[in-house]
Amino acid sequence: MLSREQQGLNWLLQWFDPRGRSIGGLAFILNRITALGLVLYLYLHLYYLRQLTMGPQVWNAFIDSAENSPWIGIGELFVIAGGLIHGLNGLRIALNSFNIAVPYQKQLFYGLFTLALIGIAFFAVHMFGA
Amino acid sequence: MSKPHAIVIGAGFTGVAIAHDLALRGFEVTVVERGPIANGTSGRTHGLLHSGGRYAVKDQESAIECIEENTILRKIVPDVIEPNGGMFVAVEESDLEYREEFIAGCEACHIPIEEITPQEALRLEPHLNPKVITAFLVPDGTFDPLRLALAFAATAKSNGAVFHLFTDVVGMVLDGNGNVLGVKVWDRANDERYEIRGDIVVNATGAWVGQITKMAHGHVPITPTPGVMVAYGHRFVQRAINRLVRPSDGDIVLPQRRMAVVGTTSFSVDDVDYIPIIRDQVQMMLERGTKLIPELGTAKVRGIYMATRPLIGSSGPGRSISRTFKAYDHKDLDNIDGLVTITGGKATTCRAMAEKTVDIVCEKLGISAPCTTKEVPLISYRRFYVD
Amino acid sequence: MSDEKWTVTFIIHRQKGPDSQPHFDEFTIEIHPEEFVLDGVEYIWAYKDRSLVFRHACHHTTCGACGMRVNGVEKLACMTKIADVTQDGGKIKLEPLRNFPIVGDLVVDLGPLYRKMHEVHAPEVIPLCASPWEGEGIKPPQETPKREDGEEYIRLPDCIECGLCVSACPTAASDAEYLGPAVLAAIHIQGIDENPDLLALADSREGVWRCHSAYECSAVCPSNVDPAWRIMDLRKQIIARRLKFKK
The missing domain is CATH 3.30.9.10 (D-Amino Acid Oxidase, subunit A, domain 2)
Known part of the structure; x- marks a missing residue:
């Protein structure tokens, strides 16, 4: 009920500061962080795809360097993590918005977050294992 | 002729009911309260x-x-x-x-x-x-204790009463003969000190009336x-x-x-x-x-x-003292003009307490204005915050 | 019950007037662990610092005046036991509610909330049948006793307009126009079927669609209003209307 001018940067702090937040608030923070991460990934993705327009040599060179860099793999795992957490939490919020399972939103978050963690572990093993 | 100016000390049930009554009878009203509305006995009533x-x-x-x-x-x-x-x-x-x-x-x-x-x-x-x-x-x-007080305060405010909350009365403005001309106050929310002068000061501070009358060198049995x-x-x-x-x-x-x-x-x-x-x-x-x-x-x-x-009263165990109220003109009590004290009573009787007090104020100032608070419905308590 | 008192340090947000620089003051007092945070604040005002300003009235959760942040979480100070928020020799940090204009120290101006509650004509007293029994969440009571004259009992509604939900809501933090949890709950209780003006408000840009499902409002609500559930139920009702499930 305060205007942006009155709030200053307080609103930003309230969006991301986990202190004193309940499970619902922590899920809200995670959703914002993963969303920002996915948006950042989308722009990086488009930026590198641009190299397709520069001919096959440029693209092949980029693919070679990407395959040799461990950072790309770690980055991809972050994308997978972000996608799973954001997507599954989105499912929870969508269900809740039809007033389904609102009294169980905490349990729903625990369950779906566990599912996301299992998924992340699966992909981590698949990508980096043995 | 400009409106007579009454200063009410205290925004418990009695204070806000007095402010409402005074405003209806054509007074310019200033209420000074050291905390928020109904923070003392009034807020903590049984209801x-x-x-x-x-x-x-x-x-x-x-x-x-x-x-x-x-x-x-x-x-x-x-x-x-x-x-x-x-x-x-x-x-x-x-x-x-x-x-x-x-x-x-x-x-x-x-x-x-x-x-x-x-x-x-x-x-x-x-x-x-x-x-x-x-x-x-x-x-x-x-x-609802707070909202009963707010309803009186909201109605008083809509009729022109001004509320100074979080403002302590720290002294009296006295003339050479010891009569009360106004109050010295301390706005604690903004840490500012100033004086308010009026034609009459009404002490509606309930259990705290003694502290206020002392500032005017008066007394009241409580x-x-x-x-x-x-x-x-x-x-x-x-x-x-x-x-x-x-x-x-x-x-x-x-x-x-x-x-x-x-x-x-x-x-x-x-x-x-x-x-x-x-x-x-x-x-x-x-x-x-x-x-x-x-x-x-x-x-x-x-x-x-x-x-x-x-x-x-000032003696006997609490249960034996009457729950009725009493308004005192300090001219009669201590030969101090410009100060009226009201105390005693119950939340249920706050409107009657106000009527009696404002009757005394009107008589003192030679004003003839009948009390209408029995008939005038109060506006929503929320309007205290909605200008 | 033991009479042993605890030594507790209150760290209190201080600010004189809306425009001055805030700082924190520390007060160490002896207090019984079964007493409430509000008792500690009143003690500090009575004996340590007369300049402290704070809101309070009923001291038993019926008025909603004493909302503040206790160790970073929105609470009614009158029902928050010392023992539940600190330990002997510990600290309690007190700050004013967020997302409202500061009046001074621990006091904010709840005017914006009261104005919005006024706009949606939230009822001041409601029939008993419109309020749930204890322990049954937000379902209406199975059986409402009638008075001897056949009329229904009426009672004060659950929402005490304390502002805790608005302070805890991250959406309210970034959008001054958002109706907010308490106001949307007041719309839900009255019903959008019966109140076309409220339907328009709830189904507006600053209505139910603005909520971002942090559920903090229901987590801090001291009075069983459960605004988050009510917002989600409003969404369901509005979607059903759009899909013509409902006329």
Whole structure:
């Protein structure tokens, strides 16, 4: 009920500061962080795809360097993590918005977050294992 | 001719009702309150809109005031009242000794009562002690303390009254003869000090009237008498349940939102700014309350608080002092002009207290303006914040 | 019950007027662990620092005046036991509610909330049947006893307009126009079927669609209003209307 001018940067702090937040608030923070991460990934993705327009040599060179860099793999795992957490939490919020399972939103978050963690572990093993 | 300017000290029930009355009678009104609205005794009241039944035997003056004002408040400020009635119940054979006196007292004070059977009482209030022997229905009610005060304040404000909250009166502005010309105040929210001058200062500070009159070198007889209230987190009853006995400790259980509030006690103190919670009294509230509502102890305690009644007079134990009110012109009391003090009374009678006080103010200033607060409905309490 | 008192340090947000620089003051007092945070604040005002300003009235959760942040979480100070928020020798940090204009120290101006509650004509007293029994969440009571004259009992509503939900809501933090949890709950209780003006408000840009499902409002609500559930139920009702499930 305060205007942006009155709030200053307080609103930003309230969006991301986990202190004193309940499970619902922590899920809200995670959703914002993963969303920002996915948006950042989308722009990086488009930026590198641009190299397709520069001919096959440029693209092949980029693919070679990407395959040799461990950072790309770690980055991809972050994308997978972000996608799973954001997507599954989105499912929870969508269900809740039809007033389904609102009294169980905490349990729903625990369950779906566990599912996301299992998924992340699966992909981590698949990508980096043995 | 410009409007006469009245300064009201205190924004408890009495202060806001006086501000409302003064504003209706054409005064320019300034209210000075050291905290927010109703932060002292008023906020911490039990919330019982008295039918007068409680005082019908021993304190009929107060009982008659209560039944009259009860009827008026229901009419002028229905938004903050649960008009569900009240019940006086006898739960032990000894309670029946009071029955005849109670019936006679209520009749003398014109309080409408109806005796009902124990079965009927238990049907209406299923959580009541099943040992109930007899019960009377009375026109009690329950009110929301803060919002009752806010409704008066909102109406006063809409009629031009100005409220200075979080502003302490730290001294009096006196003329050479010791008469009061205004007040020296300290705005604690902004840490500013200034003076307000007016034609009359009304001291409506309840249990704190002595501190204000002292600043003007006057005096007023007052006995601050605190009592404890305990709020349990379950609405066991839908109406005010009173024990059919002479007013005693822990003999009333009230519904308040989702709670049941048990009260109260009565003892004397000197320092009224901070009353520590007395654990033994809390325990006593549970024991006494359980006699009316056996399941009381199964609910969690949600709040415990002490409120200090401003009883007039200066001697005798609290229960023996009348609950009526008194307005003093300090010209008569201490030969100090410009200061009127009102104290005593009950939340239920705040409108009548204001009427009496403003009558004195008008007489002092030679103003003839009739009181209209009996008829004028109050506006929504929210309008205090909606300009 | 033991009479032993604890030594507790209150760290209190201080600010004189809306435009001055805030700072924190520390007060160490002896207090019984079964007493409430509000008792500690009143004690500090009575004996340590008379300049402290704070809101309070009923001291038993019926008025909603004493909302503040206790160790970073929105609470009614009158029902928050010392023992539940600190330990002997510990600290309690007190700050004013967020997302409201500061008046001074621990006091904010709840005017914006009261104005919005006024706009949606939130009822001041409601029939008992419109309020749930204890322990049954937000379902209406199975059986509402009638008064002897056949009329229904009425009671004060659950929402005490304390502002805790608005302070805890991250959406309210970034959008001054958002109706907010308490106001949307007040719309839900009255019903959008019966109140076309409220339907328009709830189904507006600053209505139910603005909520971002942090559920903090229901987590801090001291009075069983459960605004988050009510907002989600409003969404369901509005979607059903759009899909013509409902006329």
